[in-house]
Amino acid sequence: MDEYATEENNKVESCTSILPHDIFTTIYDITRAIFRHLPIRSVDSCSLVCQSWTDISRLTKSHRHTIHTLTYPSNPLSTTTTCSNLLHDFDEFISLYINNHLWSLPTFALVVSTNILASKGFYSSGNSPPPIKHPRRVHSEAGSSKRITERFGISQALIRHLNKSCKVLMIAADGIIASTENNQSNEIESDDAIGILFLPHFPPDVLGVYPFEIPSTAQIASDMSRSELHRFLGSVPDDVQIRCVIFFFVQRQSYAVDCIKKLLEYYPSQIAIIGGFVDKINYDDRQIHTSRTSYDACGIVITGDKKRLHIGEVLLENHIRTREQIRDKLKELKYLETNPCLSFAIQISCIARGSNYYNDEQNVECSEFRKLFPSTPLIGVFGNGELGHDYLPKSNQTIAKQQTGKNLFRGYSSVFSLISLQL
Incomplete structure (x- = not known):
């Protein structure tokens, strides 16, 4: 067993506990065991003590992949x-x-x-x-x-x-x-x-995260190549397959929407697309920018090997409005979950599907998700329009038919996407 596997599964374990498989033969082993129970900032502080602690700190951080x-x-x-x-x-x-x-x-x-x-x-x-x-x-x-x-x-x-x-x-x-x-x-x-x-750093074959922005002046050429599309969307390497794209639009009439057509052209039935129309976007890549540019959209490209990264998506359409219907739909994602500590989910809901939609009852949809996935981090927005589809590769159900840019845009719906990793 990997000595850090238990750490990933039991990250909230008491700092004073000792793991069953720990065998202490040297001061180095004891120090390493202690470091496994420290939050990351404490590990950083310990790295300043001596070269030995610096090495242990570096090793500890390299094995940490907690979301x-x-x-x-x-x-x-x-x-x-x-x-x-x-x-x-x-x-x-x-x-x-x-x-x-x-x-x-x-x-x-x-x-x-x-x-x-x-x-x-x-x-x-x-x-x-x-x-x-x-x-x-x-x-x-x-x-x-x-x-x-x-x-x-x-x-x-x-x-x-x-x-x-x-x-x-x-x-x-x-x-x-x-x-x-x-x-x-x-x-x-x-x-x-x-x-x-x-999100922490993961090995590239497990999870690659490529944030991107699309300027309002951008134009998507009809003959844009796959390599050009990859550079346009976060500079994804040419030899890496895009698995999922999360879009956030601020303008309905935008050249950014044309990206979806190109994505579906190069990945006709092999990609999960989720998104919504929001009010404000801001991306800070921590670089110094000398000029300000207006952006119509931003988002995240997710990549990873299919054996290590599992992605699914379900669409809750307008007619789905009871807890039982929501639960039945979300259950379709359950087979994707390999390790709750190494997964996260995105929820994009129409602003009309809030508490008013459920007779003033709060948290209806996210609470049903939480019942099925009690340890999976969930984040999302209520938008003024949603983007999504049913995408369940390798399930017992039929994979969704090839999508077009037009039928990905929804109203009065919610879209859930589950991203599950396997180290």
Whole structure:
């Protein structure tokens, strides 16, 4: 058995526990066993002690592939919870989570936010401590100094806590689906809230994540080659097969929509496509950009070997409106799940399929998903139109017929996609 397999399956195990197969013969073995129970920031701190600890830290991090989700505030639907817009409160929440719960170093963060919170952002205040890594500007007046209140966008506030290699894709919509670190999921339609999915680095044959943006001036040539399409969508290597694409559009009349036609041309029945129309998009690849460009769409290309990466997708159409019908449809994804700790799911729902659709009952669809997949991180948005189809390769059911760009666009529906990994 791989000595780190238990770590992946039991990442929340008490830090004081000893694994049954641990055999301690040297100080090195003891140190390595202790490191296996430390959150990632503690491992980083230990790496500064000596060369031996540096080597153990590097080995520990290389075997960590944990997917994380969190919600801010942690209980957004509680009547006693309010979402603070103070930067200090957000800093404190994120810092505590990263220091105590983050198990793997993230290389990509998908952030979903309600429009209300995305418009407000976070504000510093005179009583708050300086932001991490970025000293607040000081304004002198009449021989004394006082702090100036500054506004930080959601991505700006978050990246101050992340390693420089972590890219951030932020989506704002009327409503979001977010999960806590304990995999409690909520459909948040009217409250201020943020959901975050952290993905670590995986071996390329297991999971490749390629974020992309599509400028509003982009045009998709009718003779665009497969290689050109790959470069256009996140610079995917030519020899790598695209398995899934998650789109977020802000304009219905966009050249970006033509990407779907080309994808279906080169991958007629071998690709899962999911997406929705949202209000705001922002991608920060952590590089310095000297000019600002308007973008109509953004998204994520997912790649990986078919033996290691399993992807399925189901469509909940307008006529599906009872819990039993939802459950029966979501059960079609169950065969894909190989390891709950190495999987995540995307939910794109029409804004009309919220609590009003279910007689003021909240969390109907995400709670049915949670019953079937209690440990799988779930994140998503309520959009003004959905993109998706039934895609269930290797199931006992017939694979969905070849799709066209036109019949992928939906209304009054929800789309669930499950991405499951096998190391």
